Amino acid sequence: AQSVTQPDIHITVSEGASLELRCNYSYGATPYLFWYVQSPGQGLQLLLKYFSGDTLVQGIKGFEAEFKRSQSSFNLRKPSVHWSDAAEYFCAVGPRYNFNKFYFGSGTKLNVKP
Amino acid sequence: NAGVTQTPKFRVLKTGQSMTLLCAQDMNHEYMYWYRQDPGMGLRLIHYSVGEGTTAKGEVPDGYNVSRLKKQNFLLGLESAAPSQTSVYFCASSLAGEGLEQFFGPGTRLTVL
Numbered sequence: 001a002q003s004v005t006q007p008d009i010h011i012t013v014s015e016g017a018s019l020e021l022r023c024n025y026s027y028g029a030t031p032y033l034f035w036y037v038q039s040p041g042q043g044l045q046l047l048l049k050y051f052s053g054d055t056l057v058q059g060i061k062g063f064e065a066e067f068k069r070s071q072s073s074f075n076l077r078k079p080s081v082h083w084s085d086a087a088e089y090f091c092a093v094g095p096r097y098n099f100n101k102f103y104f105g106s107g108t109k110l111n112v113k114p
Numbered sequence: 115n116a117g118v119t120q121t122p123k124f125r126v127l128k129t130g131q132s133m134t135l136l137c138a139q140d141m142n143h144e145y146m147y148w149y150r151q152d153p154g155m156g157l158r159l160i161h162y163s164v165g166e167g168t169t170a171k172g173e174v175p176d177g178y179n180v181s182r183l184k185k186q187n188f189l190l191g192l193e194s195a196a197p198s199q200t201s202v203y204f205c206a207s208s209l210a211g212e213g214l215e216q217f218f219g220p221g222t223r224l225t226v227l
Contacts, residue, residue, distance in 0.1 A: 009154070034215075043118070043204055043218035044157075090156060094214065102216075104156035 002027050004093050006105035013081050014113045021076040021108050023091030031093040033074040035065055038088045038107075047089075050074065061085070086112045116140055118219035120205050126225045127195045135190040135222050137205030143217070144210040146188040147172075148180060150201040151221070157204065163188055164210070195226045 005024045013019055025031065032051055036044040048059025055067040065076045074091060088109045094102040121136045137146065144165050149157040159172030161180040169180045177199060179191045188207075192199060202223050206216040 004156070032214075036218075041220070043220045044206075044216075045218070046215055049215060102159065104158075106154050106156040 002093070002103050004091055004103045004105040006089075006091055006108050008108045009106070010109045010111065012111040012113060015083050016080050019076075019078045019081045019085070019110070021089050021091075021110070023074045023076065023105060025072050025074065025091070025093045025103075027072075027093055027095075029095060031095060033065075033067060034092040034094070035059065035063070035074070035076045036090045036092060036104075037061075038090065040087070044090060047076070081110075081112055083112045083114065086110055118205055118207055118217050120203075120219040120222050122222060123220070124223050126227065127192075128227050129196060131195050132191070132193050133195065133224075134192075135203055135205075135224075137188045137190070137207075137219060138186055139188075139205075139207040139217070140186060141207060141217065142185070143207035144185075145208045145214065146182065147206045147208075147216065148178070148188065148190045149204045149206065150174065151204060152201050160190065160203075195224075197226045200224060200226045 003026045034049045035047040038044045047063050048057050050057045050067045058064050063078050067074050088107045090107050091105040118139045147162045148160040151157050158174045163169045163182040166185045181189045202221050204221050205219040208214040208216045
């Protein structure tokens with residue numbers, strides 16, 4: 001069965017520290033992979049996506065993610081967190097051809113300490 | 115360019131009442147989606163549409179109906195609201211084709227008493 005797991009419900013990091021948010025997926029075929037961010041009271045905004053090619057992808061706001069096929073993971077990273085990064089982050093996977101089969105993880109809420 | 119907008123932003127209903135949520139997009143996207151977001155569960159697809167006049171069921175369609183009479187609008191209806199439908203509802207849209215990046219609206223917070 002297809003699924004997306006974000007094992008960390010809450011993470012707290014100090015401003016300026018590095019960040020890694022974990023995402024593991026179970027999918028029958030090669031999926032498309034996405035990270036979205038949701039600020040309080042807002043809709044989801046796309047941070048980055050992986051379709052194929054280079055397994056390290058760059059996104060907006062200084063985020064990057066690495067696709068590791070052998071580990072079925074797509075972890076999100078940022079070298080230095082800013083207070084404005086406090087938000088909830090969602091990993092999502094979707095098939096190449098069935099648009100109605102998108103699966104979202106349950107989210108990781110990031111708190112940033114000053 | 116407003117992107118995806120949703121009306122209303124908040125609503126409180128009593129059990130058994132009906133209501134319609136409106137989603138509008140100005141990006142000329144073919145596909146539109148309705149999701150619900152519940153704590154600890156991420157987003158779950160309710161219904162979706164691949165074009166004007168077409169709709170289909172998603173993962174959790176029971177208790178909801180949808181209509182897509184115009185390409186830019188996607189309506190979500192609750193005929194008889196239940197407390198289990200208390201949630202935050204998000205509309206999204208995307209272009210047709212492979213690798214579909216979805217653009218989300220700001221959400222509607224619905225409480226059913």
